[in-house]
Amino acid sequence: RRWKRFLRAFASIDAAIEAAGPGISRARIRDARVRILEMLCDATNGAVAEDLCGVLDEVMTESLLTLELVGATPEVLASTDLAEDVGALRKKHESERVRGLATGIVLGWKAS
Numbered sequence: 001r002r003w004k005r006f007l008r009a010f011a012s013i014d015a016a017i018e019a020a021g022p023g024i025s026r027a028r029i030r031d032a033r034v035r036i037l038e039m040l041c042d043a044t045n046g047a048v049a050e051d052l053c054g055v056l057d058e059v060m061t062e063s064l065l066t067l068e069l070v071g072a073t074p075e076v077l078a079s080t081d082l083a084e085d086v087g088a089l090r091k092k093h094e095s096e097r098v099r100g101l102a103t104g105i106v107l108g109w110k111a112s
């Protein structure tokens with residue numbers, strides 16, 4: 001499905017958000033995302049599967065907005081796949097909103 005190649009971006013973004021400060025946990029969001037992915041894997045109807053992909057688009061939008069707010073340290077950018085994963089969202093994701101947010105984040109990193 002269209003989300004398969006972007007799934008690792010969730011882990012990179014979650015880790016960067018959690019690294020931004022003590023007490024920041026993405027556990028509930030990860031749990032909800034796992035439930036959505038399980039429903040997507042079980043979906044036999046194409047329309048239902050596409051609706052679930054739309055939900056994942058919204059979850060990624062929220063994740064990117066949070067990442068934009070908390071930022072990513074140079075250490076995180078240098079030692080993880082975060083820049084590569086957000087770059088892939090910027091270039092290849094089907095959602096214009098996700099691509100736009102990812103582009104803004106990457107441009108912010110380049111400017112700093």
